[in-house]
Amino acid sequence: MTLWMLAWHNIRRRPARSALTIAAVAIGIAAVVALTAIAWGFESSWQQANDARATDLIVTRQASQNTMPSPFREADVRPLLMQQAHVQQVAGLLSEMLSVSEDGPPAFVFGWEYGSYLWQHLELVEGRWPASAHEQVVVIGTLAAQTLHKGVGDHVDIEGLTFPVVGIFRSSALVENGALLMTLRQMQQTMDKPGKVNVLNIQLDASASETDEAQIQQHVRQQLHGYHVLTSGELVSRNAVVRIAKAMSQVTTLIAGLVGALMVFNTMLMSVSERRREIGLLLAVGWRKAMVMRLIVSESVGLALTGGALGILAGFVLASVLEMLPLMRGKIDPLFSPWFLLAVLGLSVVLGMAGGLLPALNAARTSPSQALRGE
């Protein structure tokens, strides 16, 4: 017979009420787990894409915070970048989220400067690469091939133009696997934005140190007004969608925490008032007030922790389902780290304690004499 056993008996004593409380906590925690995993996964898939491309610095327009930064004239910026020490290559990129089939979900379409280093990290699994900067063709990622049901020899319609699919590639970045890719020249024509890019990717030479990188950032910043020079990590964390996703997961965490704590609070308050006589008895047989409080808090933490554990499982399922939705496929990769799961269990413990604290204080104030006289 231990305190925890007694707490567990008390939780099981009202199975329906305990189950409802556990379910409420579990639903909240599931939402927290799914949304947070998706927000982080979203960030990390963009990070992966930048890492895979071996891009060191990125130049975009200042105002832009979209997933796809707004386009600018490449010629305005490129010469200055090429003058900087350690700059090995500057590669233009124009991309857009576009609808590429009548019924399918929208997909990323990238236009990459022909012959630039960007192409080098891709692995061709079928067909061939575009033969020149002017060839009106696309290559598509393995995941895009699956979701669009297209293969080499098929055609895709993009903004009213028809593009033959000449190759299928694989990338280590999920975002790219789900995308369609053509040359920058073709993309500029298709989008009717000649000479424009929305990102300039800078690759530095191998001897460039972090101080060099910072120095280049500073130089460019002083000389180019209206532009950002960011490391790829900075670009991703400034991305509006990433920020919205993170903010949503934070707000969800806050709401789920509050609602969970309130549910636990309500349940424990009811439980304490029902068990007034028993609490009086515990005090009468020599339990300290602190021990009674530990019992009540153990019960509330037991409820919250059970809800938290179930919520983590449900969150896994929820995130996997969301990930499989046509709209989301290839754009996110939910991220579950052990630390994150531990933090969620920690959150459950905290909300259990928060919900149990006042009922525990209330229980400790019980007068054993009054309680034992009561009918």
Add this chain to the structure above:
Amino acid sequence: MRHDDARGYRVNTPILTTKKLTLSFDEGRIHALNGVDLRVEEGEFVAITGPSGCGKSSLLHLLAALEEPDAGQRWFRGCAYEDMDDIACFRQQHIGLVFQAFHLLPTLNVLDNVLLPAVPTGRQMADHACDLLQRVGMDHRLQQYPAQLSGGERQRVAIARALINQPDILLADEPTGSLDSVSAGYVLQLLSELRQSMGLTMLMVTHDTDIARQADRQICMRDGRVIA
């Protein structure tokens, strides 16, 4: 203060003493106790009788430190209650309580109910609990729940619970009040056997004059006072 004679025995020190204990409810409108002076010797069996509402339960609650008096003093073996730095510890180590309404926890089986007062000690007391349950004749029902027991059986379990921490004083408030005469007789016999074999001091509130006559001494109360 202890008075030890040459052989080391404690003599003349009562186990419980009270002086001018008063207790009121409803902001002084109801006087439950009006100056109770009491002296109980070690090992004594005292029966407390008196009409309903005369303050018997109130007195036991004050002695068990479940309640604070308005005025007056209480001593346990010469130590004033207000000087005790740990009242929970005092209850746990020295006081055993038996109630008319049993007060067993319905969610716990017989064995766990008996172990309840020992939970805060963290000690492994299951063997001792089984031993006590055997002495009250309930050792064959360890895994059953209070709802499965008769009133007399429940009271026997409650008695085992009161004894688990080896108290010095047993305070019993109408322990046979809810029982038929056969069960009541059994429970009383059990209490007197246990009291003798364990050297317990016992204060028992009862309405039954036959039971009261078996005590070493009877205390009669009326209107919050001891009258005999």
